[in-house]
Structure formats: structure tokens, C-alpha cells
Amino acid sequence: MLSFFLGILLAFETVKFNPISIGGVDYISYKDIADLLKCSSFVSDTTVELFSGTKKVRLSFEKKVAWLGNQSIPLENVYIDDNTLFLDGESWAYILSWFSETQIYYWDYQNKRYIISKYPPSVKSFKLDADSIVIEHNRDLSPVVFQSEDTIYVFIKSGFYSGLAGKKVYGEFVKAVRTRHTTEGVTFLITVNDGVKYIVSKGLMSIVLKFQREGPPGEVQVPEKVTTPEVPPIIEAPKKGYERNIKVVVIDPGHGGHDPGAVANGIREKDVVLQVSKLIKKKLERMGIKVVLTRSGDYFVSLGERARIAQKNKADLYVSIHCNYAPGSKARGVETFFLSEARTEWERSVAAFENSVVKYEVDKNTDKGDILSMIIGDMAQYEFLKESQDLAYFVQESLVNSISSLDRGVKQAGFYVLQGVYAPSVLVELGFLTNKDEAKKLKDTRYQEKLADAIVDAIIKFKVAYERS
Numbered sequence: 001m002l003s004f005f006l007g008i009l010l011a012f013e014t015v016k017f018n019p020i021s022i023g024g025v026d027y028i029s030y031k032d033i034a035d036l037l038k039c040s041s042f043v044s045d046t047t048v049e050l051f052s053g054t055k056k057v058r059l060s061f062e063k064k065v066a067w068l069g070n071q072s073i074p075l076e077n078v079y080i081d082d083n084t085l086f087l088d089g090e091s092w093a094y095i096l097s098w099f100s101e102t103q104i105y106y107w108d109y110q111n112k113r114y115i116i117s118k119y120p121p122s123v124k125s126f127k128l129d130a131d132s133i134v135i136e137h138n139r140d141l142s143p144v145v146f147q148s149e150d151t152i153y154v155f156i157k158s159g160f161y162s163g164l165a166g167k168k169v170y171g172e173f174v175k176a177v178r179t180r181h182t183t184e185g186v187t188f189l190i191t192v193n194d195g196v197k198y199i200v201s202k203g204l205m206s207i208v209l210k211f212q213r214e215g216p217p218g219e220v221q222v223p224e225k226v227t228t229p230e231v232p233p234i235i236e237a238p239k240k241g242y243e244r245n246i247k248v249v250v251i252d253p254g255h256g257g258h259d260p261g262a263v264a265n266g267i268r269e270k271d272v273v274l275q276v277s278k279l280i281k282k283k284l285e286r287m288g289i290k291v292v293l294t295r296s297g298d299y300f301v302s303l304g305e306r307a308r309i310a311q312k313n314k315a316d317l318y319v320s321i322h323c324n325y326a327p328g329s330k331a332r333g334v335e336t337f338f339l340s341e342a343r344t345e346w347e348r349s350v351a352a353f354e355n356s357v358v359k360y361e362v363d364k365n366t367d368k369g370d371i372l373s374m375i376i377g378d379m380a381q382y383e384f385l386k387e388s389q390d391l392a393y394f395v396q397e398s399l400v401n402s403i404s405s406l407d408r409g410v411k412q413a414g415f416y417v418l419q420g421v422y423a424p425s426v427l428v429e430l431g432f433l434t435n436k437d438e439a440k441k442l443k444d445t446r447y448q449e450k451l452a453d454a455i456v457d458a459i460i461k462f463k464v465a466y467e468r469s
């Protein structure tokens, strides 16, 4: 597994692009593609043709179809600007691979570039039928499936797929399918109609999702959406192999140095969050808990470094402190995030990849154990999902009660800063700097004390519940 992983890292080239991003889709113009291929093009009112060697691709603006020789593929994402045709990165990847024959192109959504590999894709097929999806893959891959609202995510670490998963006719369950690659693997985003659930069955080299309207949930439980904060969260029984003890808490004041974070009403996020974080540290230490700050002054710390600080100090809990920003609106209130199930595996793994590659460039004899620990850690984080959610409830509830601020609820999202942290972790937005009243409060030391107290209370409450379970 490890040597396979390293092999993949070294086996590709990349080409950077500046796509136009609209609604989560990256669009690239035919001109940029023609430049990449160094091929000629012919443009009429309704079509674009690209010629490379003896091959020709014809793209119809109107019919939203591409002809690759005799093969035709539907183009779901066509964008026309200034009489120039743009297609999504994944469609171009398919076309580029068809032109190339010996190399396979993947659109790296995270880094806005093409990954070009000479190896066959590790995800062999993606078949969508009226009520199921079947994905076939290499033996050493293990897809992770979960649902968040109307989207089902199938993340396959180290998986690469060269095909047109989204170019299908959809039945009564599935609305759309999108493919997203990062250097770390592929994610299929399957948007389903209201009330559609799935059942997963995994084979040695395949995974099957069967859709249905009602019935038992999928293999991975989806956290319930927050509607009634009064209902106390349930701390589940511990998973085997993890020590149920909170000895080290890492507090992460967001931003710093040349990154001020949000700036509004004459207040900088980086200052407020550092002050509150230092207060939390002082208060927790008084209770005999070891606290590590990811920064203790006004300097820049990269997101990867923050995660490494947590790892190095064996964090048992991780709380990232931020202030919100919504220019032009009166938005106010507190919200607490936990790293979403949906994006944990996928986005955080990108960070893990970037870290390992940097090391690889510096020193080819890098500690391979480190990379291995990242892979293992990746699985470990998955175990903390429920706990992160519980911690988020505690923090949110405690803050709302203590400062009587507007309760914006517990939310889930794929924050980079929580990636690579192998402990229950949350990100707190203390309030909006863009809101005049809230900004004034956030600057006030007494208010900051209250915020810190509330977060400390929540951590202690969580610690008690967690260690007892």
C-alpha cells in the first residue's frame, strides 16, 4: 500500500490552468486546450473543431455534444463567453485522454491543474443504472461512502477515474453525477432526489450503491441535522483502540502575521482570536489541562503546520477560533463547525498529500513512516466524526447560553484547518466583525472573557462525557 502510494506520487506530471469557476464547476476555454495540445482549431457559429495529428474533435455549442471520431458524448457543462466555448475540466480531461492515447488526464479540482499519468486508472468503471451505481476498482482501494443532504459522496483514496460518470441518463433517484479529482484520489458526487437513501455493499474490487426511497440507512450513518439544540447530543460508546482521555487540548487562533483574517469596523480577526485563545489557555491550565496554542503571537502559521502542531503534541481535542465576515449584511451570531463527514476524507487528504510531497522534494530519504502515519491517521479521523459533532454541540450551546448571542447552529463543512487533526475537532465563529454591535463586543475584554469561559465550560463538559463513555 505504501509503495503503491509513493509510486503514484512520482508517476505524474501536471499542467496548471486558470479556469472560470461557476457553481462548483471549472470551465476551460477551447483556446487554452488548443494551446496545450499545440493543435489547430476551426470555429464556426455553432461548432468548434480541434485537430491533432490525424484526430479530430468536433464540439457543438447548440446540441451540447462532442464527437470524438465516431464516438459522441453529451456535454452537460457548456459555457459561452465572448463567443468562446468553455467546457468543464472533467470533459476536457476525457477529450485530452482520447487525443493522447498513451496518457490519461485528470482534472485536479483542488489545485486547478491537469494531472497527467501514464498508468491506467485505478477506478475501472462507473455504471449508473435506474436504481443503482456500480463502481469497479483495483483491489487495494477502499471507497468511503456517505451522504450529506441531497448529495452522496463516494471517495476513493488513491483512486483515479477516466470516464464520463456524469454523462448518463438519470432515473428517478439520481439527479446528477459529478467527478472530482485531487492528487489524492477521486470523489463521485451523486446528487439525488428528495428522500433518496442508499444501501452499500462492498466487494473485493467493487462497490454497489442501491437507491431507495425509504428503508434502512446506508452503511455509514449520517449525522442528524441540527434542528433542536435542546436535545442533548449522545456520546456513543468508544471505538476500540482509542484512549478515552483528554489531556492535551490544542487551541488554534486563526490567521496571523500577513493574514489578518476578517477586517471590519477597525478590528482584525487575528487579534480577537488570539486574545480569546490565550484566555482559554489560561483558564484550562488552571484546571490542570495541558494547552498548546498553534500560535502565541502575531505571526503566520500555515494550515499544514497547525495540523502538525496538533499531531506533534498528540492533541486529544482541537478547537480553532475564528470571527465571521459578511460584508454588506447585518448577519450576526455564533456558529460552530465540525469537519463534515462529506469532505473530511477527501479534502483533508489533499493536505496530507501536499505535506508529504513537500517533504519528498526536500529529501528523497524522507521518513516514510510519516507518510504511513498520515494514511493511518486518515482512517483514525473518521472515527472522531461523531465526537467532533458532539463537541460542536457543547461549544455552540455553551456560547449561546453565556453571551445570549444569536444561535446560528452547528454546521458542517470541510475546513482545511481541521484536516490532519486526529482528534475531535471543531471550528468556532465567535461573531461577525462586519456587524457593528458584535464587532464592538468582540473587542471588549470582558466579552472575550465570557467567550473563553463558555468554550472552557464546553470542553470540560465534553471531557467528562467523553472519558466516562
Ligand SMILES: [Zn+2]
Pocket (backbone or CB within 6 Å): 254, 255, 261, 262, 269, 321, 322, 323
Ligand atoms: Zn477566520
